Amino acid sequence: MALRHAVLAALLDGEYSGYQLAKAFDIGVANFWHALPQQLYAELAKLEKDGLVAGRQVVQETRPTKRLFHVTEAGRAELEAFAAAAAKPSFIRDDLLVKVQAADRVGTGPVIGQLEERATAADAKIELLGVLLRQLRGEADEEEFLLRGERIGPYLTCLRGLAFEREHRDWCRRIAAVLRERQKINAQG
Amino acid sequence: MALRHAVLAALLDGEYSGYQLAKAFDIGVANFWHALPQQLYAELAKLEKDGLVAGRQVVQETRPTKRLFHVTEAGRAELEAFAAAAAKPSFIRDDLLVKVQAADRVGTGPVIGQLEERATAADAKIELLGVLLRQLRGEADEEEFLLRGERIGPYLTCLRGLAFEREHRDWCRRIAAVLRERQKINAQG
DNA sequence: TACTGATACTCAAGAAAATGACTAGTCAGT
DNA sequence: ACTGACTAGTCATTTTCTTGAGTATCAGTA
Structure with missing residues (x-):
């Protein structure tokens, strides 16, 4: 359970679709957490199932319909607990x-x-x-x-x-x- | 196939047992590749099966018997090919x-x-x-x-x-x- | 008009990694 | 006599990651 918190932290700044989240990961979050789009979609699904994020459908005229996610109160609490717990040692692979x-x-x-x-x-x-x-x-x-x-x-x-x-x-x-x-x-x- | 090459590279400097390799990983290799001892033992077994490293048993008087591994010619060739192939983007998790x-x-x-x-x-x-x-x-x-x-x-x-x-x-x-x-x-x- | 690239995802198979428990003897210190 | 740390591993299970493919629409370019 690790990507989980990275997604929650990234989602704190507003609503994102899985696709947008993947972009955000590429630029900002990739500085400390590497993940592929497929993982993000999968993780968002799990987070939603667990009630830590909630999504809403947004139908667009010229683009495919997307789902925007935001962190719920439970999600915020989860992050709070995570921040208080001991951090694991960082790791690099290159x-x-x-x-x-x-x-x-x-x-x-x-x-x-x-x-x-x-x-x-x-x-x-x-x-x-x-x-x-x-x-x-x-x-x-x-x-x-x-x-x-x-x-x-x-x-x-x-x-x-x-x-x-x-x-x-x-x-x-x-x-x-x-x-x-x-x-x-x-x-x- | 990733830990594989890190192990081969670490083993270039001489013979190591799985246990010693784990130590080496903690100090030097951990700067670019993080792995747990169990993974190293498992990887050494695979590498041996594939003929990329060879081990020899060393019976010790006061310590448990250990197996020292070294890189074979095939292992060196594998590393050579690896070095020539495109590198994946590095990744960090913290x-x-x-x-x-x-x-x-x-x-x-x-x-x-x-x-x-x-x-x-x-x-x-x-x-x-x-x-x-x-x-x-x-x-x-x-x-x-x-x-x-x-x-x-x-x-x-x-x-x-x-x-x-x-x-x-x-x-x-x-x-x-x-x-x-x-x-x-x-x-x- | 065909092609490329962006948006917005989904699915499944297989490889790799992480976790936790377990064995077993040695040695130094309390 | 007991404790904890060190040496030297093994095993099994679960989780996580990667790979590769597929769906569909639209905008801009050549």
Whole structure:
């Protein structure tokens, strides 16, 4: 029971359809919780069955009918209990790091390429997060917003995401450079 | 097929028993791949069945008999192919971030406590990684080691882990401070 | 006019991971 | 003599995740 709370937390900011939720996960929530759309639909169904979210049908003229969900009182209570309980240790899984761990025992060429791709992707994500953060805080500067803003939760997690992406990008570029240098040295020696 | 390659990569540095592998995962590999001991035993059994690792029994006098595993040629080839294939996007999951996302909609008291615990745990991890890195690079300084060292894979992933833990610690402390400040302001207002 | 891409989902099969309990001997300290 | 921690695993069950496919409509583009 874990995705459950991530969905509830994401849904705190208003009504979302499963589809919209999947988008929100891609941008914001993905900074701390990865999930595929199918999982979200399944989880929403379970949450509704358990009365933690409620949905309402919205018929649209030009688009398929959708169902918008919001968190119920029971859902809020569930989140409250979750927040008070001990957190599990965080965890990461990253293929690319597995490859780097194996570096200098397997061919590094493709790994260097992947590190550079990742760095580029991180650049894009950093820009995206920058835009998102500016939107979230509106006119206020950050300090002011963090102290007086109404809804800072998503802002705080995006800040974490931004820091993560920056570190990740820098690491990828540095490691790619190191591996390239080593290739040169080995070619010479 | 994912844990599989993490195990192979971890096993590149010598022979390990399942138990030792579990330790190695806790310290180094956990920086990019989280797995429980039971999973490792199960994965080792599968890898052996598939001929990607081979084990040998070691009878000990004072300790239970153990089985030490090493990567076979087929295992190395498997890793090689893995390194060349496209990497999946990394993913993170963190309960604590879910709680922060929900912050200012649920009680923040316990969350502040957990942020501080995390920061303290991160401090310990940072120290541990510092020691590990010093061990790995021996006498050489970092630049020199990265360019000429024989085996830099684990060093590189530990560097990533270190950067991650630092960022995480700083973020936790900052967010804890922000949430505390907001509690004060709300108490006054 | 055909094609692409976005919206808005659903279903099912199979792989992978998490959980909890269990065995069994050693060693250090109270 | 007892306790708790460490070594070194195994087993079974359940939960969760991934993969891949399928449905349907509409808007914009070439």
